[in-house]
Amino acid sequence: MTSFRNTLRRVSLCAALLPALAACGGSAEEPRVETAQFIAMAKAAACTESRNRLYVIDDMNVFWDTAGDCPYASPVSKLFAKTPGDLLCTYTGRPGGAFTVCNDNALREMFSSLVANRDKAGLGLGTGHTVQEIPF
DSSP states (O other): OOHHHHHHHHHHHHHHHHHHHHHTTTTOOOOOOOHHHHHHHHHOOOSSSSSEEEEEEEEEEEEEEEEESSTSSSEEEEEEESSOEEEEEEEEOOOOOEEEEESSGGGGGHHHHHHHHHSGGGGGGOOOOOOEHHHO
């Protein structure tokens, strides 16, 4: 969680500097998570009979949590940046043992916490974060 908080602090600092960058010709608008793409992906997914939930975290990431009747591909949780093409981490539970893969190891601790706390309010992140379920 510490590395995730540090990353969020760096992002917050960058967000504070965006107006200054805009004055120099940069863009002050940060793209928001495009939920329609995630909803379409979740609706089309297989092995989601038991659970198929999407969450936006801090308007920066999407956590997708699924479970179903596929013995070799369930449950599955994924963390994305702002689009489905920006996959950051994947957790797959299998009968032979679960495994987690993250493109950036700095995200591994935070992602493992999301998976472990998927049934808790706010995904267990605490009051310093906003977590909103995406209805579909």
